[in-house]
Amino acid sequence: MLSFLGRRLLATLPVLLIVSVLVFGILRLTPGDPAAVLAGDAATNEQIAQIRSGLGLDRSIPEQFAIWFGRLLVGDLGQSFYYKTDVSTLIAQRLEPTLSLALLTIVIAVAVAVPLGVLAAWRFGGWLDRALMAFSVLGFSVPVFVLAYVLIWLVSLKLGWLPVQGYKRLADGAGPWLVHLILPAVTLSIIYIALIARVTRASVLDTLGEDYIRTARAKGLPEKAVLVRHALANAAVPIATVVGIGIALLIGGVVVTESVYAIPGLGRLTVDAVLARDFPTIQGLILLFSFVYVLINLLVDLSYVFFDPRIRY
Numbered sequence: 033m034l035s036f037l038g039r040r041l042l043a044t045l046p047v048l049l050i051v052s053v054l055v056f057g058i059l060r061l062t063p064g065d066p067a068a069v070l071a072g073d074a075a076t077n078e079q080i081a082q083i084r085s086g087l088g089l090d091r092s093i094p095e096q097f098a099i100w101f102g103r104l105l106v107g108d109l110g111q112s113f114y115y116k117t118d119v120s121t122l123i124a125q126r127l128e129p130t131l132s133l134a135l136l137t138i139v140i141a142v143a144v145a146v147p148l149g150v151l152a153a154w155r156f157g158g159w160l161d162r163a164l165m166a167f168s169v170l171g172f173s174v175p176v177f178v179l180a181y182v183l184i185w186l187v188s189l190k191l192g193w194l195p196v197q198g199y200k201r202l203a204d205g206a207g208p209w210l211v212h213l214i215l216p217a218v219t220l221s222i223i224y225i226a227l228i229a230r231v232t233r234a235s236v237l238d239t240l241g242e243d244y245i246r247t248a249r250a251k252g253l254p255e256k257a258v259l260v261r262h263a264l265a266n267a268a269v270p271i272a273t274v275v276g277i278g279i280a281l282l283i284g285g286v287v288v289t290e291s292v293y294a295i296p297g298l299g300r301l302t303v304d305a306v307l308a309r310d311f312p313t314i315q316g317l318i319l320l321f322s323f324v325y326v327l328i329n330l331l332v333d334l335s336y337v338f339f340d341p342r343i344r345y
Contacts, residue, residue, distance in 0.1 A: 137224065
């Protein structure tokens with residue numbers, strides 16, 4: 033186990049290196065000049081050139097990369113062009129809203145999707161099964177931003193149950209924190225409920241046809257015990273895989289959701305950095321997202337051992 037963990041952790045290093053090179057190169061090759069954005073429309077060419085020199089953009093691309101990568105090796109993500117502060121500080125300031133939204137989204141998705149998938153498999157061909165399949169298609173088809181605006185119109189504007197936008201930090205109280213997060217989390221969780229419930233249904237449905245399920249029922253075990261302790265437990269590996277994929281896909285969903293609901297998290301920071309052509313901030317965020325993606329895949333692989341003792345690395 034420890035050797036497997038060590039190999040996987042070492043394998044993340046070349047992945048992050050390749051990501052850093054690609055991101056750095058693509059940003060420099062795309063149209064747009066950060067100096068021109070910072071200088072404004074009324075700036076002269078001399079003023080733009082002065083800003084470029086101050087930012088180090090007048091150097092060659094290999095020289096810029098060597099400077100940036102050298103700082104990265106000692107944990108320095110650089111300074112934001114737009115915010116004039118360290119990128120690591122910006123990320124730390126915006127981390128709580130994104131973590132809160134992502135964790136609440138996953139909790140809602142798993143708490144709703146897994147029971148729905150088990151029940152749909154148990155009542156295969158029934159109305160619940162058909163309703164779940166229809167919901168899965170609908171959940172995958174409707175874009176997140178469309179669903180967000182529909183829920184804002186219905187829940188916030190028409191019914192007045194929840195705030196339209198904004199975020200309250202956990203330090204301000206658990207109540208306001210949760211009230212401002214419920215609607216964004218429900219919006220973002222819809223697609224993951226559809227995904228996880230469908231995979232859970234398929235996995236449990238396959239498991240229910242196994243001999244040990246018939247044996248458990250023949251012994252007179254309650255149906256709840258058969259579904260949870262035998263069917264769901266043995267179908268946990270594909271469910272854990274799709275939950276891990278869902279967490280990784282949250283990166284894209286968070287960007288859209290935070291923009292719609294005006295949540296000051298990493299997703300909103302990403303949008304603002306792209307619009308401002310803030311190279312250091314974009315590079316730091318993409319490296320962070322890449323590391324989280326690799327880490328989640330590693331944790332999912334490790335979870336297989338606990339869900340299925342037959343698996344050994």
